[in-house]
Amino acid sequence: MKTNRAVRTPGGLSVRLDVRTFTVVVLLLVVALAASVVLIGTGDFPIPAADVLRTLVGEGDAGQEFIVNELRLPRVLVGLLVGASLGLGGALFQSISRNPLGSPDVLGLGQGATAGALTVIVLFSGSANQVALGALVGGLVTGFAIYVLAWKRGVHGYRLVLVGIGVSAIVTAVSGYLLTKSDIVDAARAVVWMTGSLAGRDWDQVWPLLALCAVLVPLVLAQSRGLRMMEMGDDVSYALGVRVERVRLLLMLSAVLLTASATAAAGPVSFVALTAPQLARRLTRSPGPNLVAALCMGAALLVTADWISQRTFGADQLPVGVVTGVVGGVYLLWLLVTERRAGRI
Amino acid sequence: MLVESPPEQRAESAPAPPNRRAIRVLGLLVSVVILVLVALASIAVGAKELSLEQVWHGLFDASGTYGDVVVADRVSRTVLGLLAGAALGLAGAVLQALTRNPLADPGLLGINAGASAAVVTAITFFGVTSLSGYVWFAFFGAAAVGALVWFLGGSRGATPVRLALAGTAISAALYGYLQAIMILDDAALGRMRFWTVGSLASGSDSTIEQVVPFLLAGSLLALALARPLNAMAMGDDTAKALGAHLNRTRALSMLAATVLSGAATAACGPIMFVGLMVPHVVRSFTGPDQRWILPYAAVLSPVLLLGADVLGRIVARPAELQVGIVTAILGGPVFIFLVRRRRTAQL
Numbered sequence: 001m002k003t004n005r006a007v008r009t010p011g012g013l014s015v016r017l018d019v020r021t022f023t024v025v026v027l028l029l030v031v032a033l034a035a036s037v038v039l040i041g042t043g044d045f046p047i048p049a050a051d052v053l054r055t056l057v058g059e060g061d062a063g064q065e066f067i068v069n070e071l072r073l074p075r076v077l078v079g080l081l082v083g084a085s086l087g088l089g090g091a092l093f094q095s096i097s098r099n100p101l102g103s104p105d106v107l108g109l110g111q112g113a114t115a116g117a118l119t120v121i122v123l124f125s126g127s128a129n130q131v132a133l134g135a136l137v138g139g140l141v142t143g144f145a146i147y148v149l150a151w152k153r154g155v156h157g158y159r160l161v162l163v164g165i166g167v168s169a170i171v172t173a174v175s176g177y178l179l180t181k182s183d184i185v186d187a188a189r190a191v192v193w194m195t196g197s198l199a200g201r202d203w204d205q206v207w208p209l210l211a212l213c214a215v216l217v218p219l220v221l222a223q224s225r226g227l228r229m230m231e232m233g234d235d236v237s238y239a240l241g242v243r244v245e246r247v248r249l250l251l252m253l254s255a256v257l258l259t260a261s262a263t264a265a266a267g268p269v270s271f272v273a274l275t276a277p278q279l280a281r282r283l284t285r286s287p288g289p290n291l292v293a294a295l296c297m298g299a300a301l302l303v304t305a306d307w308i309s310q311r312t313f314g315a316d317q318l319p320v321g322v323v324t325g326v327v328g329g330v331y332l333l334w335l336l337v338t339e340r341r342a343g344r345i
Numbered sequence: 346m347l348v349e350s351p352p353e354q355r356a357e358s359a360p361a362p363p364n365r366r367a368i369r370v371l372g373l374l375v376s377v378v379i380l381v382l383v384a385l386a387s388i389a390v391g392a393k394e395l396s397l398e399q400v401w402h403g404l405f406d407a408s409g410t411y412g413d414v415v416v417a418d419r420v421s422r423t424v425l426g427l428l429a430g431a432a433l434g435l436a437g438a439v440l441q442a443l444t445r446n447p448l449a450d451p452g453l454l455g456i457n458a459g460a461s462a463a464v465v466t467a468i469t470f471f472g473v474t475s476l477s478g479y480v481w482f483a484f485f486g487a488a489a490v491g492a493l494v495w496f497l498g499g500s501r502g503a504t505p506v507r508l509a510l511a512g513t514a515i516s517a518a519l520y521g522y523l524q525a526i527m528i529l530d531d532a533a534l535g536r537m538r539f540w541t542v543g544s545l546a547s548g549s550d551s552t553i554e555q556v557v558p559f560l561l562a563g564s565l566l567a568l569a570l571a572r573p574l575n576a577m578a579m580g581d582d583t584a585k586a587l588g589a590h591l592n593r594t595r596a597l598s599m600l601a602a603t604v605l606s607g608a609a610t611a612a613c614g615p616i617m618f619v620g621l622m623v624p625h626v627v628r629s630f631t632g633p634d635q636r637w638i639l640p641y642a643a644v645l646s647p648v649l650l651l652g653a654d655v656l657g658r659i660v661a662r663p664a665e666l667q668v669g670i671v672t673a674i675l676g677g678p679v680f681i682f683l684v685r686r687r688r689t690a691q692l
Contacts, residue, residue, distance in 0.1 A: 106513055149681050159684060165513055166680040169452075169617055173673030176542040180667065187538055188531060195524045270521050318528065325521030337497065 021284040021293060028280075028296035032080060035303040039079070040072045042310050070202075078201040078265055079306050079320075080299045081209045083272060085262035087298020088220065088291060090273030091280070092255035095227055095289035096248060097160045100335060103274035104259040107161065108168025110268030112142025113260055114194050115171040115178070117267075121190050122182040129204070131193065132264040139260025142171060147252060155248060196269030196321030198306055205265045212261050216254045221291060223247055228288040269321045271328020272298055272305075278335060369637055372630070376644045380427075380651075387423040387651045388416060392663045424553055426545045426654055426668075427647045428560045429613050432605040434646025435567040437620020438627070438638050439605075442574040443598040447628075447683065450621035451487075451606035455512035455519070457615035459490025460607050461541055462519040469526050469533045480555055480611040487607035490515055491599055543614035543669020545654050556608045563604035564643065570598055571635040578633060616669045618676025619646050625683065 008014040040056075041047040047055075047064055054060050055068040090103045097107075104110055116138015120126040126134065147155065150163040175194075179187055226247040229237040234244050259273065279301075280293035305327065306320040388404075389395050393415050395403075402408075403416025433451065440449040451457050463486025467473035473482065497511040523541065527534040576589035585591060609616070623646040624638060631637040650668060653675060657666035 105517060149685070152685060162684040163681050166677045166684065169673050169680070170677035173542070173617070173670045173677070176538075177666065177670045179538040180542055184531070184535055187534060188528075191524060191527045191534060195521075195528060270517070318525070322521070322525045322528070325518070325525065328518075328521075 018284070018286055021286050021290070024280070024283045025293050025296050028283075028293065028300050032083075032296060032300035032303055035300060035307055036076045036080060039076050039303055039307045039310070040068055042307060043067075043072065074202045074206050075198050075200075076303065077206045078209065079198050079303045081206070081213055082198075082262040082266045082269065083276070083299040083302030084217075084295045085209070085213060085258040085298070086269065086273040086302070087276035087280070088217065088295040089255040089259035089262070090298070091277035091289050091291050091294035092220065092227070092251050092258075093273070094277050095231060096155075096252060096255075097158075098231060099158070099161055100278055102161050102164075103277075104255070105268075105270055105274050106168070107146060107164030108171055109139050109142055109146075109256065109259050110263055110270070111168045111171045111175065112145075113139035113263040114268055115174045116141070117193055117264075118175050118178040118182075118190050121193065122178045122186050125186065128200075132205070135264040135267075136260050138171075139263055140256060142167060143252070143256030143260065147249075155245075155252075192319060193267045195319045196267035196324070197319030198266055199319065201265065209261060209265050212257065216258055217295070220251060220254050223251055224289060224291050227251060227291075231288065267319070267321060269302065270325045271331070272301055272324055275328050275331050276301055278331075369631065373640060373644065376641065376648070380644055380648050383648050383651045383655070384423050384427065387426065387655050388419045390655050391415070391419060391658050392665075421550055421553060422545050422654075423651065425612060426651045428553065428557065429545070429609040429616070430619060430647030430650030431564060431643040432560050432609040433616060433619040433650070434623045434642040435564055435639060436602040436605040436609075437646075438624035438635070438642040439567050439570060439574070439598050440602045440620070441624050442578065442635055442638075443595060443602070445578065447625060450618065451602060451610075452615060452617035452620065454494050455490045455515040456487045456494070456603065456606045457610050457617070458516040458519045459486040459488075459493075460484075460610035461615045462486055462522060463489075464540070464611065465523055465526060465533065465537055468536060469530050480559065480608060483611035484559075484604070484607040487603045487610065490519075491603045495599060539667075540614050542667045543616040543672075544667040545613050545650075546665070546667075552612055556612045559604055559608035563601050563608065566597065566601040567605065568639050568643075570594065570601060571639050574598065574635045575633075578635075614667075614669060616650070617673045618680065619650055619672055622676050622679050623649055625679075 005017045005019055006014050007017050037049050037052050041049055041052045045067060047067065051060060051064060052068060055064045056073070060068065086104075093104055093107065094100055094102050096102070113135040117131045117135040119138070120131045120134030124130065146160065146164050146167050149167065150156070150160045152159070179190060182190065226237070226242040229240050229242050230244060230247065238244050262269075276298035277290065277294040280290050280297040283297075284290055284293050302320065302324070305323040309318055309320050309323040312323075385397075385400065389397065389400050395412055395415060399412040400416060402410075403413040404420070407413040407417065436451045436456075437449070440451065440454065441447055443449075460483040463482040464479050466486075467479060467482040471482075473479060494511045494515060497515075523537065527537055573584075573589050573594040576584040576587045577591070577594060578584075579587070581591055606620070624642045627638050627641040627645060631641055650672070653671040654668040657668055657671045660666055660671075
């Protein structure tokens with residue numbers, strides 16, 4: 001089997017297709033959707049997968065229709081969208097910083113969003129939507145601060161990571177301060193939020209996230225050629241005709257928006273943004289940012305992790321962030337060891 | 346390749362001429378005086394304002410008045426600040442010399458996070474409530490994470506970026522673990538949200554008694570390492586040629602840093618950036634000689650820590666801002682400034 005194949009249309013358009021990448025993307029989509037169906041069927045009131053599918057196409061009974069369409073479907077959709085956004089945002093950041101650890105978790109975007117959300121929870125006792133808004137603002141401000149502080153005749157990968165670590169320490173201190181100021185009820189609410197949870201998400205969270213993804217994903221994918229060249233170094237890609245700083249600014253802005261809105265919807269679910277691009281890259285075995293594969297991998301990972309947390313700990317005992325944290329932590333250590341052996345970091 | 350020692354660090358090898366040495370000794374004395382003044386401020390400033398006269402009375406002529414009680418309480422806190430500050434500064438200086446990396450810091454390398462994760466485990470799973478129990482857990486956590494970061498960072502081939510990333514990654518993983526515990530255990534949450542920010546308010550005579558032996562032993566070990574660390578600064582091959590035991594020095598340095606930051610964290614929670622900033626400031630006027638850097642760091646770090654503590658008490662009066670928060674908010678910008686100052690090629 002050839003690994004690359006050109007697909008031509010009668011109109012004279014052609015696109016190069018990497019067969020392995022294409023297969024991986026299709027398989028990941030299948031996994032994500034299958035996990036979603038199983039997840040919809042999981043809970044205090046289990047529904048068999050066949051019934052779930054029947055209900056989704058509008059032929060279930062009234063009780064199942066209410067449970068599936070009103071309670072569980074929006075939650076699963078939020079999970080898919082959040083996972084996809086985190087996967088894509090993580091792939092962008094890792095590619096821009098040219099470092100497998102340069103994910104939004106490490107750079108402090110999650111911590112920034114946390115500080116924003118805690119401000120709303122602790123100082124204003126805001127509603128869930130206001131908390132989401134606070135998280136969005138916190139994430140965007142942090143992303144902007146990191147970009148500006150890392151700017152010095154261009155943004156360089158390592159400086160971006162190290163500035164991110166510094167900013168992350170500052171906003172973590174702010175969060176810690178807010179936690180000590182709060183009463184224990186607010187603190188408990190804040191800690192659950194900080195871990196990242198899909199519990200109780202409804203259609204109100206789905207629409208804004210879907211709209212944002214609908215705009216940003218095509219925009220990002222259109223720039224992926226430039227991003228791929230930028231991995232060869234700024235000078236080479238500049239010589240090849242890529243407007244390096246402009247592409248980088250655009251992609252970082254998109255990545256910050258994706259990550260911040262995903263965090264606003266579900267809290268800073270840890271490690272998905274870090275692991276999804278790496279896993280995707282290992283499956284496709286192809287160089288470059290692997291944006292589409294990372295996106296699908298993020299969605300599949302998050303929904304599967306949510307299903308695992310519901311199966312292992314019971315419905316809504318522990319939020320999904322705990323599972324991604326534990327799995328991600330182990331994966332991270334393995335990544336560090338292998339990358340060290342390969343001499344890449 | 347993040348950071349290389351500035352050229353002047355390599356160039357200077359001859360012993361300092363006598364007048365420069367006199368200046369350095371004088372500077373050290375001035376630093377000690379500043380430290381005494383900050384310590385006095387730490388005793389005088391707080392929710393209850395005390396006059397110098399009252400402070401004097403409480404220190405040397407205590408008779409059990411209200412002011413004397415306040416003074417006694419603040420003295421414990423100040424002593425803890427002195428000890429913990431010196432420990433963090435020394436640990437930072439030793440780690441920076443060991444890794445030849447001005448960005449190394451017990452907090453950044455995850456040692457503090459390891460200590461606090463272990464303490465948190467002790468509270469939740471082993472029901473440990475006394476500080477003497479904490480200390481051992483904190484040591485274990487600090488040592489385990491220190492070794493792990495050292496190994497993952499590439500042990501002998503450790504570069505600054507690798508170590509910083511390994512430390513951050515491990516801190517992030519431990520942070521996730523802390524959150525899981527806090528969600529499941531409300532009582533632990535109640536304690537930990539104060540513990541994890543780092544505070545001197547826990548200072549009491551029994552706290553100090555518990556950690557003093559470790560802090561003193563660690564400090565002496567760190568100060569004794571000045572000469573071998575000087576040799577190591579010239580590169581492994583030269584150091585070996587000069588007769589330094591590379592592996593022994595590395596192991597002892599990690600041990601000293603771990604004991605110091607583990608004990609400091611056990612007593613007052615994880616405090617970021619003191620160990621990063623002070624050795625940096627010190628190096629800018631002492632030059633690269635560890636025999637001066639280490640004593641200066643030991644004297645000036647408590648100045649910073651106590652100063653931040655006093656500031657936290659003034660800013661949020663009549664409540665107070667925990668010292669860990671003040672140091673992170675002051676230290677974060679300094680860290681970013683240091684990162685920015687390096688040339689792009691080195692980053």
